[in-house]
Amino acid sequence: MTTTLRIVHTTGYRYSEPVSDSFNEIRMQPRYTPEQLIRERSVLISPTPWSYSSIDYWGTQVTSFELHEPHDVMTIRVETSLDVTRRPPVSSSLRREDLESVRDRWNEYLTITPLVDPGPELASKAEEIAAHAVTVDECGRGVAELVNRSLHYASGTTTVNTTAAEAWATHKGVCQDYAHLTIGALRHLAIPCRYVSGYVMGSEDAPIGTEVVGESHAWVEWWNGAWVGFDPTNDTVPTESHVQVGVGRDYRDVPPLKGMFRGRASSQMFVEVRMTRLA
Structure with missing residues (x-):
């Protein structure tokens, strides 16, 4: 059976005062597997950073980004549409x-x-x-x-x-x-x-x-x-x-979000994941 899903993952940090620089990595994008076919995906980050994408040692999609302007909120929104097809578990007599x-x-x-x-x-x-x-x-x-x-x-x-x-x-x-x-x-x-x-x-x-x-x-x-x-x-x-x-x-x-920032501010993380079955 194949199910089509849309996932919207919104996360980020609120800072107690503006911070001047931050350096971050996100691992939030579903990956291609024999059971997962990615239809569409997008990454939106505010403020707009310098960023690049790569596949890490373990095969996970990573977006690395840097912000070099004062900001008191950093927001990341990753949206993905994909097909998920679960096959019966592989039966094995391996000891x-x-x-x-x-x-x-x-x-x-x-x-x-x-x-x-x-x-x-x-x-x-x-x-x-x-x-x-x-x-x-x-x-x-x-x-x-x-x-x-x-x-x-x-x-x-x-x-x-x-x-x-x-x-x-x-x-x-x-x-x-x-x-x-x-x-x-x-x-x-x-x-x-x-x-x-x-x-x-x-x-x-x-x-x-x-x-x-x-x-x-x-x-x-x-x-x-x-x-x-x-x-x-x-x-x-x-x-x-x-x-x-x-x-x-x-x-x-495989942490969804990790990073560091320059400044004395305290930070508060926020997270919301919304999912919709499309078919």
């Missing part, structure tokens, strides 16, 4: 021991970074799941479902710098915490796993043409001979309402 041949190929997605280190308790629970699992997919789903059961979704309880071990200790978090915990536990089992950054619709049942609230979202993909996605926050495979922007080792490889 963990079969992954030895791809360790070098996917070494970066086996690295335990500080953000995804699962800690001893979750690592031990992952080993218990692996001991009873036959295939990589059984390990992946078992770990993702464990994380889903163990965490309580609570906005504001963690930040983008919260580690997996810290989130596990409180059993609270948001989507990137669910993703980091799942990734860390699977890498502990020597299963290549990567962080996926993107969007998800707040209401999958919205009528065609009705704009609804969307969200920046995170989920995971593990390697079973191909990259297979799973959303541990919602305990589901990605649907036509999931839109991928980029992948990486953890959140730090």
Whole structure:
């Protein structure tokens, strides 16, 4: 089934006083994949900056820009129309021991970074799941479902710098915490796993043409001979309402917006994501 979506992501900063310079990168544009066909996309930034676009090491579209005039508000609006076609999940009989041949190929997605280190308790629970699992997919789903059961979704309880071990200790978090915990536990089992950054619709049942609230979202993909996605926050495979922007080792490889500015002002970030099913 193919769904056509429009996504409007508006974000930026308000400063307590004018700042003279700012340097920023955005990773907010959905990328081409076998399941995503981009129809149209645009990036509007105010004030108008000097900018250029590139594809980063991980394959994500990046727009870098600089502002060299005093400004107290910086606004970014990214609009994308695309077709999303979800194929049935790839079924695989690959076992963990079969992954030895791809360790070098996917070494970066086996690295335990500080953000995804699962800690001893979750690592031990992952080993218990692996001991009873036959295939990589059984390990992946078992770990993702464990994380889903163990965490309580609570906005504001963690930040983008919260580690997996810290989130596990409180059993609270948001989507990137669910993703980091799942990734860390699977890498502990020597299963290549990567962080996926993107969007998800707040209401999958919205009528065609009705704009609804969307969200920046995170989920995971593990390697079973191909990259297979799973959303541990919602305990589901990605649907036509999931839109991928980029992948990486953890959140730090795919932040939607990052940058710096010159001045003594404080800053307040604002974000709004709106999504519409067009067909």
